[in-house]
Amino acid sequence: MPHSLLQQHFGFSEFRPGQQQTIEHLLAGRSAAAIFPTGSGKSLCYQLPALALPNLTLVISPLLALMQDQLAFLHSKGIPAATIDSTQSYEQSQQVMRQVRDGEIKILMISVERLKNERFRNFIGQIPISLLVVDEAHCISEWGHNFRPDYLKLPHYRQSLNIERVLLLTATATPQVIDDMAAKFAIDPSCITATGFYRCNLDLGVEAVSPEQRLPYLQQHLDSRREQPAIVYVTQQQSAEQVATALKQTGHHVAAYHAGLEHPLRMRIQQQFMAGELAVIVATIAFGMGVDKADIRHVIHYDLPKSIENYSQEIGRAGRDGQRSECLVLANQANRSVLENFIYGDTPEQDSIARVLTEVSQAGPQWELMANQLSASSNVRPLPLRTLLVYLEMAGLIESKYSYYAEVKFKLKVTETELANRFQGERKHFVEALFASCQKARIWWQVDFEALYQGYGAERSRALTALDYFEQQGLIELQTKQMTEVYQVQQPLPPLEPVLQQLVQQFASKEHSEVGRIEQMLALLQTPECLSHALADYFGDSAAPQQCGHCSACRGDVATLAAVATPPMASPEQIAQWLAPLQQALVQHGWAYTPRIGARFLTGLPSPWLTKVKARQMPGYGQQEQQPFAQLEAQC
Template identity: 65%
Template sequence: MHANAQYLQTLQQVFGFDGLRGGQQQVVEQVLAGHSSAAIFPTGSGKSLCYQLPALHLPHLTLVISPLLALMKDQLDFLKGKGIAAASIDSSLTYDESREVMRSVKAGETKILMISVERLKNERFRQFISSVPISLLVVDEAHCISEWGHNFRPDYLKLPAYRTQLNIPQVLLLTATATPQVIDDMRTKFSISPEDVVVTGFYRSNLDLNVLPCKEEEKPSALSHVIQQAPKDQPTIVYVTLQQTAEHVAANLSAKGIPAKAYHAGMASEDRQRIQNGFMRGDINCIVATIAFGMGVDKADIRSVIHYDLPKSIENYSQEIGRAGRDGQASVCSVLANRESVSVLENFVYGDTPDLNAIRAVIDEIGATPSGNAWEVMLNRLSRECNVRQLPLKTLLVYLELAGIIEPKFSYFADYRFKMSVSVDHVLSQFDGERRQFVDAVFRASPKSRTWHTVDFEALWQGYQA
């Protein structure tokens, strides 16, 4: 009871809450009792508090793995607003800023450190963090570790091994969406006892779910009708499957007097950020998006989520509609459905499943490397040559790494982008001879979108190999 009294006092004095919700108390007490746990709570149920509160009572650092920079920033702003010593190490920091964060972590001044899973690939960071005592590893969006999950990320598979290497005694897994199969997979990978898994259910009474049957050619008019029938300018997300559909649907809505912006992974990052910020501020009220728009969005007053195309799975659907009505107010979630669009989903499923010959081709490629030599690989080229999509290819390579068959030594940047602050001619004028020819070849192999040039290494290689 003494320990309970302590954390309840912290809950009130630091976080300003008089009590915990149902599942929160069970998870917090399990963590404080030294157990590894998993919390599967619906969106908006306060999963983050399940690690933030115990972190202030644990003796050492709490290390949080978060999949998105936007999620880290939101949680850091909240923690710093409560006077809690929290920090992140991410790509937005300068070298000096990263050094200062590492110093404060090493000195024990920082209680919570947030990183992406990719940060653990960095050998220098692993050497640093292995010298820091860690009380708790928190895996946010933990369903990403399961191949049965809807947002599977191969690098999450390495987390149990990293935990062992870093000698972290406890783990806390957090997610809003997980089937029994995914829960069992997550639990097994981290050796969490079934009694330490807390599932509070997924029902949210403020969401009105409905399916509107309509033929494919009727969808544009059905969508505009649904939006126009709702209160004017209410925050709305329209989910589509393909990037080109996002552009097309947004243009159609705008032509009908419904201001809408497309959002997808094919857009320049600064454009995506500008649109997301506009939506969060309320300057943009309708976003037509692929699933690229999602995990970093924590807007409380989204009143409508519309699936123009069928969601990829029940888990995807649950996560996507979970962005509606986080303020507890009534919100409507609609699906425009027909059988014709099922074939698109089937293509995604079958396209992500490599056949045995494709897997053998990857293994043969590795086996052809002479013993003792480094196997240098570019994922996009290997994916193309072996006919395996990049996600399953990364998964295969991670499993080979976990089996000790391959070991990463260093990595190349997969993409290089740049934007011009002066003209191309001005840059070229600074070089002569072969150097000028090479710089000119780089520019010619770097097509420009709206602002950024992206280097096409294949084109550069084909055009410049001598």
């Protein structure tokens, strides 16, 4: 059956390496993992089984652009697929939910955050699901290069939704990460398929180029390869704009792409690149995961990649058609401090962690929190805060129970009596009790779930299901606000000081590990051995040739990256002058100044408190972004 579906729906006569065995595991009812290089056909491993399995295939994907790209492909093959995402209108998401409910959709793509949505969980819990697919599955591992704490909840969601089989997909996982992610889903080692990381059509080059030489070198490189599709990767948004402007002035069809651009503009730039209207994209890592363009001939790293995993993922976008493609790093150590500073900027301070622990200790047996409020009050950025909450769960102090909307309100599109009269017997009594428990304003009715439970004994879940049904029928307009997460707190709590020190150590270890990735990256770029072999070896692939013959090391052109002298640090008097307005603003809000906050301010790294005091408008913000964070912190 797999071969007939492959021919019928996808137009292929043969499977690529690894695809058939992965698909057969799934069709036999077993969970599986597929670790294939970027562009090697991982997606087919769930697209084909989705057609053969009786119920819905639910795909967890980390990026909206990735979902849109997959959907376009599936629609082109006549396969019914959809997404529910934040860009959709209310009517669009309702239509998708109706189609899923009616069995008209075979594949539904969502972000992992969607599963935290109380209304979505109510909906999806009623849908039979044959297969859960976790794309970019390395995100579930703390040892991965892109750890996303919410991915750790996926085994729990899989259990609560009663999903028989799971497929994990990734292109960038070391042996340690593969073991970790497979263990979390109890995947048998015999069902893990890794096809190797070696790409014989990619020419890997490293050129030691000083910061000042990079732009002329890049222009010369692209001038001799005009109109060949290329991606130029930079670290910062400002660099993307500057490099794109310079290339435009020399006649290249080029655009900058980064997270600072409005979503419609980003989509338009991506579409122009896909259509060949733009030859070159100068981008931060915000670009690429959703791009499945087969004929990208060049991937050039203008700045150092963040890690070997990032490098592998980014060069993997070149030459997906199998034709020779060039991957070039214009290497120096100039932006090493910038890369390291991003890592330091994400590490919460001891005082901030202590504030979160105080909240836990004061909560009693049940802790309700709104993540944005907790981030703002503790000065922990949203992603590290999610990591901190996961660490607290792993330590056994808290256990995630559920999340809900603090505010659920609706407005009637028919009269109260007309709506109630659509039902009979106990259902009618329930609808009347639901209305009676609401606080009524002129237009909006706000539901008091506690009053409903006390007066009628109806659970919150029943009320939400009813409101969703009313909305589907066009009887009400429903609004939900303020996501609240509920945790059960260990009783009694252990002494918190040892917990605090353990958490501080965990974040310090994570920080050390992330900085270590930069060291590994620099070592790879300077290896005297074959670059292709060294890259494959990092990912545990022993089948790559010892000498590929198509990398700069094999050509005898081994890069040596001299340490770059950073600009002189500002004088203590100048630093004190820059920090004075910040310190004053923090005092006015009742917050304590710390050297780490000062270093974040001077290196231009945002944090909730810096945002609150409008730090960007102060003269010293970002004035020392080239300085090593740790040295600057010592001066603050």
